[in-house]
Amino acid sequence: MNDSHKRRNIAEGVKKSWQDPEVKAARIKHDPVIVHEKGVFLDKYSSTWQAFKALGLSANKHQQFRKKLKTAGSLDYSEGSKVYEFKICDETSVHKQTLSLSDLPSNPDSRSLASWYEESERRVATLDRNELARRAAMASPVPHKIELAATTAYVRDPYVAAYAKILAKGDCDLCTKPAPFLTVNAEPYLESHHVTWLSRGGYDLIENVVALCPNCHRKMHSRDEEADREHLLYRISTRHQL
């Protein structure tokens, strides 16, 4: 068995094991802990006792410390010259923090897949770097493949899109910087964008369409900020049509 297979099997094994309610309950009761030393992640242990054993700490101190840790949630433990930061790792909440494939709708389309990614990104942002590294190492090397259901798409008028690009005169309507590169036809590369999205009932008319550089276009869809929208509407109201 090669490494990637092994890793995938481990990842799948871990995932499967969590589906067993008894195993899950037992693990939660054990209170897995994450231990840092001077801010550096050491490891995650299935229990305080396992951490004490692995770190070579005094066994007779573990019970009292475990009690205190349980109420505090996180607590320093010093022995000799070393200070260990213990943190109880609540697996139920950690598991809620990230989406898994099972959170995908049963018949996903490209839109529900996109919102699954967005929600994942939001939750992943709450994990610390070590936890992130740990999970990344467990990734399945072969991506999960799904069939997407048909999505509703809006067919944009190509003339409106092209006209907005002409009105932009080669500069992005938001940041006003020149297009990042020229197309093979030596045209400035800009993307047309609907200030009020078509999916929100916006019109496919030149009064609602601007030309943006790829960065600003991404920003409009990612941040969706009112101030940017107003800026673009102002730009539309002041640009000179041909």
Ligand SMILES: [Zn+2]
């Ligand atoms: Zn821009």
Ligand SMILES: [Zn+2]
């Ligand atoms: Zn757009």
